[in-house]
Amino acid sequence: MKNNSKYIVLASLTLLLNMQSCKKGFLEQPPESNLSGTNFWKTESDLKQGVNGAYSSLRGMGSFSYWLFGEMRSDNTTFQYNAPQRGQENRELVDQFLASSSNTLLQDYWRDSYTAIMRCNDVLDHVDAIEMSAVAKNQAIGEVKFLRAFHYFNLVRQFGGVPLRLSVTKSPSDSPSKGRASADEVYNQIITDLNDAANNLPDASSYPSGDKGRVSKGSANALLGEVYMTQRKFSDALIALRKVTGYSLMATYASIFLTTEKNNVESVFEIQYYSTAGTNLSSNFMYQFAPFNSGSVVTGDSKTNLSFGSGWNTPTTDLISAYEAGDLRKNVSLGEGFTDASGFVAVPYVKKYNQGFVQPGQTNVNFPVIRYADVMLMIAECLNEGGFVANGEAFTLLNEIRRRAGLPFKTSGNPIPALNVNSQAAFRDAIYQERKIELAFENHRWYDLVRTGTAIAVMNAHGQREILKAPSQFPAGSYQVTQNKLLLQIPQREVTLDNLPQNPQ
Template identity: 80%
Template structure:
């Protein structure tokens, strides 16, 4: 009974948090601190703040959990071993596939995902009673249904079947879940939410400048396409992806990530960050991804010291070797080292989000979740899965992205062996390779490895190469991935308090 009471208190505390983090304007104001269920949910302004509160959970997860579990579990990145400052083994365990249910980072990921889901449910519970236009209500519903689907999509891919919480917890008896839903049931809900979101949301072009960054009809259809691809329903995926219109590639790869180009024509969905005095809305990617021993050489910020919170999401030699000669995306995305007081230090780091700081320790760099380049590559993959067409539309989409990267086209019958794509299977590999470098450090690689059935083979081979560099740094069992270990362990706290069955290991 005591543990049950603690669980109820935690759930109700999360509900209370749904009123915090709501902003007067879209994601650029400080949280309100005096809102309660008594004086809230009465006006159109309240509803808009509630919707913004649902977005706000993305910010914290974007600066940590998303890249930790979406990129560092892949062969694209690892970490810089910090011998002088141990104590961050919980992060290392995620990278090495030895994180167990007691790892606090799994609990953080789980809790933050459900916090956002609770906020979405709160909006859905109250939107009907708000005096405002039907169009305004429909948009609000579309936004939070997209966000709820996004979080459930992350959860089901990382944990398998998870509790489906679709209603607001109003009484202590509502706090425990109904247990883990099946994977199929979670996907059914995700698809239902995204279809409704696609129906209710406006096109990206309909948003005023002040509202750029909100999810749109294109965002919902792009995510729906990825959901269907994960289920290997390529025909359904293609139908959804064809509806992603109003976007185009930026003229150069480097221009995508500039802070002056936030929410650009290629952006389908990105997490919004701002560096404003007195708020907690900023990003800090370049500090976390800089080598911990680089001083100010990487960040150029004399007011911020680097420590154990730096040296993460480090590009691997596997990824560095994946770029073709002349690919301009390599220099935009990463550096193979930095020049310090003693000369060049060969510790790679991510450059893609290194766009300078606004205040010491704070940047306003957004994080791309879905870009149109991603959509184009998904369409190319779907077309190929429906039938290989030599030099057809799928080739055109692939090569448009390659040309922007400064590398030659891959074609059927190309006299250069490395550029010749002679079969359906060869085209699959070409798309997988292109996704690896085009979308590097954007949290796609791990999910791509899993959905294509390559995770175990690729990650075990990658792990052996990493261990060979410094065997003494790796604990027993590191990088020994099995099919069971593809899913994360359910956090032990949830297993106990919500009586959830654990994933096998």
């Protein structure tokens, strides 16, 4: 595993440290105020450090923002109400659709996304000046164009049209943006970047062991397919998704998430984490998602106390009840409670990332972003949108996922009503259901609800069920989801400083 994550270890170094040469003494280093493209971007090694720095942004956002805005806003997860500790209400407000433009978590998400985009732009602005092989140069371009597209895809889905920053800010006069681009303009840039990435990146199988986990041609085409599906361009999506080759399903669902199976044959793109003494590259999902009152029962780590940083991304009753009897994925994905000295405590929690800890408070678990199972389900959806074919290829793909889950096949004409799928609309429902379960806690559910046009109805109904459980715990206006509420508010700081128009609420 050390080799598999070697490149991400380098990404933890600051740009200052990356720029320093071991052949020079401390006094010979240029002052920090003078570090620039002129005295850094000189060698292929410098470029590789810049690309690694672009990857490193994923780690921080993957540890929090991605699941907060991609999963906890959906009907899959909520939070464990912590009455004694009320210092994390900003998180709760995101879940309840009450987050205002002053919510600091929105500002963090925006800032971190643009910091990541800046790192990608920095590489693109300097790559041509560095002498290196065309193959290595093209790979670097492909990697950062994929990453830039990924960040803009998240931004446009959460905020709508956003400023397009495609080069490095070199002076204070460059700081103001040109304003919010339209959503279509942002999508056009994303598509351009992903096509460039697909053309420049190698296949995942061609990476040496020390570089496993870098994005590949398959990563770019898979994300491009999802982008087209979000735009409801299903024929274009199918073309891109058909190009995602060289992958297969893992034999069992549980094996996908093992730390010994990082970057496996099903992994199209995952965020790399690595825990070892002296580094800060670890993940901690197990601790964040454990009930805050579970002690060490859930984590197995008696030296790490749980508090207000735990009890998040809690599986909902809606999700738990959506599993079919006998679904092998349920026990892998979630626990319905834990048992301590007092007996069974019915507080659900995410188990998918409970793979033990390397040292107290630190785990070695990667976070999946795109799996081949996701690609298979997207292809099936595109095929169905092109026209329903009873028991055709789309059914084959769907049922491959169900076979691994230990579930009976869904077919057209099945004598069992729950397994009978006899129309295009019924197949849509089958795909949406399978994505909800197969990809639970992998940050797909909210985006699926929005792109399929079901978010308002699903979230309003879900919200009412949540409120009925404990009405006093929910502020007025909770879960009153409208079309405007599907987009987050632009952070007020950006509205003020960059003169950006606000999303209506």
